[in-house]
Amino acid sequence: MFSVDRGQFGPNFVFGAATAAYQIEGGQTDGRGPCIWDTFAATPGNVKNADDGKTACDHYNRWPEDLDLIRDGGFDGYRFSIAWPRLIPEGTGAINQAGLDFYDRLIDGMLERGLKPFATLYHWDLPSALQDRGGWMNRDIGGWFADYAALVGRHFGDRLHATATINEPWCVSILSHILGIHAPGYRDLRAGARAMHHVLYAHGMGVDALRANGVKNIGIVTNLEKSEPASDKEDDQRAFDLGDAMFNRWFLGGVYKGQYPEVLTSILDQYLPVDYQKDMEIVSRPLDWAGINYYSRGLYAWDASRPAFPIKQVKGPLPTNDLGWEIYPKGLTDLLVRVSKEYTKLPLYVTENGMSEIDDTRRVAFYDDHLKAVLEAQKQGADVRGYFAWSLLDNYEWAEGYSSRFGIVHVDYASQKRTPKGSYRAFQGMLHNTR
Template sequence: MQRDREPAHRLPADFRFGTSTASYQIEGAVDEDGRGPSVWDTFAAEPGRVRDGDTGAVACDHYHRFADDIELMRGLGAEGYRFSIAWPRIQPTGRGPANAAGLDFYDRLVDGLLEAGIRPMATLFHWDLPQSLEDDGGWLNRDTIERFAEYATIVGERLGDRVADWVPVNEPNVVTMMGYAVGIHAPGKTLMFDALAAGHHLLVAHGRAAIALRALGAQSIGCANNHAPIWPGSDDPADVGAAKLFDTLWNGHYLEGMLLGRYSDDLMMLVEHHVRDGDLATMRQPLDFYGLNYYNPMRIAAAPETAELPFEFLDVVGYPTTDFGWPVVPDALREWLIMFRARLRAAVPPIVITESGCAYDVGPDEHGVVDDHQRVDYHAAHLTAVAEAIERGVDVRGYYAWSLLDNFEWSEGYSQRFGLVHVDYETQVRTAKRSYHWYADLVAEHRRHTADG
């Protein structure tokens, strides 16, 4: 038995394999069929915001090629597909009646997935906020919560009879930190700790959307939160304290908000003037699964007193890195899963790895082969880490590889390739990589092994 196929023999029979994407990163067609502008259209059009001036205007042209992409999923054999719905396609200004053409597109996508035997997992917000709402304050404006609840109802009424799993908000911590605190992502604001207002509104919006979907009969609602083990830069008490503060800010603030309906004392003083009666209860909705987006641990040290933030980021040394410079540490995933369960115990619903992946810039060779063996090693090692966590009693139900396709990687443009499928952005030709074939073989072997008992 090959070492890289070992997870097939260690994961439970009902374990679900899948892949993930996001609307702005793959769809393109930003000005077709009534779609309105999003914050990422605006952000990418500003010089210097995105590497090489790249935009998502065409991306992978998935809007026109989704049927071909479903065939790629069919060939992969994975049971699940996590995609996101572009809010500006449904409500071009984030308000008012639905755009019929936008809903029709996702109708066709979901029907195609079901015909191919693939379980749809729909994310309502994967960062492409309608620009009109941002003009009114975006997630800093409490009214956006109401608009999001209305949008969730529109989508749930149309697709709720066929979408199996729902994620209201993708990575509220990343939106808050990268978009509103330090400005690396859209909408590009640099509010530092004042950005926590956006984070609070995102959590309440998550709850309001969950309530709306549940009222429409949704049976499986979860989340997709980005979490990372936070390691102190040294044993110095200042570094340990800075790491604990960042761990609260990055991890605890959002998982405790969703699962326990509370904020830590350290951060409550920074958000309490945004919290209204009922908000904490609204955030804490029953979840059928807890989605974990995992990529790597972070190493944090205390910053100089003159710095704008009280912590600074250090390299995680001693591990291989991806082409993005991210450390590859599968053991950290296993440990995070174990500690998550130990810390919150009964409050933790079944877990699904809703994203995990790596960037390696490997293209087709002279024979048309994309030999991304590093990606094979990455997913094999991380699935093994998941299997080890399950063997330690953690209830993990699935793993969705990021990403099905190479795509627009936010402020990095098209410079980072995460896909199981290579995309030539000039011709839109798709080429299944070695990792795609490995993943397909892993899924098939898992089925054979579990069928044999």
């Protein structure tokens, strides 16, 4: 069980569980269009064991059981994502009524169970037809995304407790267009620089579209790492500055200050869209809350063999999860305090935090330590209003396929049987204890 008590976090603090559409839904027979993860997963060598999300956790059919798990666990909210290609199969144009009907059932099911719906519009499942037109490399995606956001706003907006535009713009752009680890799998600096800007431009366009359709309580979810230098050497300090700019300051600075870090624009200027500066007012549209996903830290060392970006990440001495990510609860405290002091006074939500691990006793300890880190951030003045465990279910973990298990509920993929783990019971024990 956890060593913290629910009441320590404040009377209106939201505890929730989080998932993403492609990772759990399946249900690709209702008129849903193909997305970039369908084709990325079908390409040999991209995903462990050639796993794909065709069935995943069959949440499309089993959502009542999954919502019951969230309710019975004592959680207040459910952070889920809406699949763009399920609503608009080609990304623009014709709307798929069956997709609208599914999310009607899902959202109404949350409300019937007393759960607050926290929706994310984009969690990486770009319609393939839009990738054919350049995807995140094409500035037109701002308009495409705005039209999609307007549809969501019109149809679901009055039932949503909170709405995020984009999940993890670092992953959408850098991980997917420079490092090539996620769909669409580019390893190209020009592609990446354009995606880094266009994903935030589209976010701003989406905010405008949501507000024009009466949607309240809008935010964005950035994934942050606790960047640190590998040593006290001057070169490693410089490496840390560049790494931190790439992972954290580009997205935080763009969204909350309307400016990108000069240490990075000086490198990327030749690859960025012409006159990108004119978009910064849209990029930095006012928001109502800020979502932060946190998993680990990054240690940076100088590497002169890489002329464009002379940095590399090195392994640290801390214990890791089964993906090799260091477990560093203090990093969550530090980031929450940093964002609240340097970037925004908006309410903060930890929208993802969790551990890939078979040994669930380690997961219980991980959550306990990170919940204490949230309390420490509050003590230091950060206005943290909620915490979402990643993830409700074992699921399709992108390039790791089904080999990685983040869930607080075990899923037997052959039978689709759900079995709550000790970490689920730890949350249940804390959340039902209202002392």
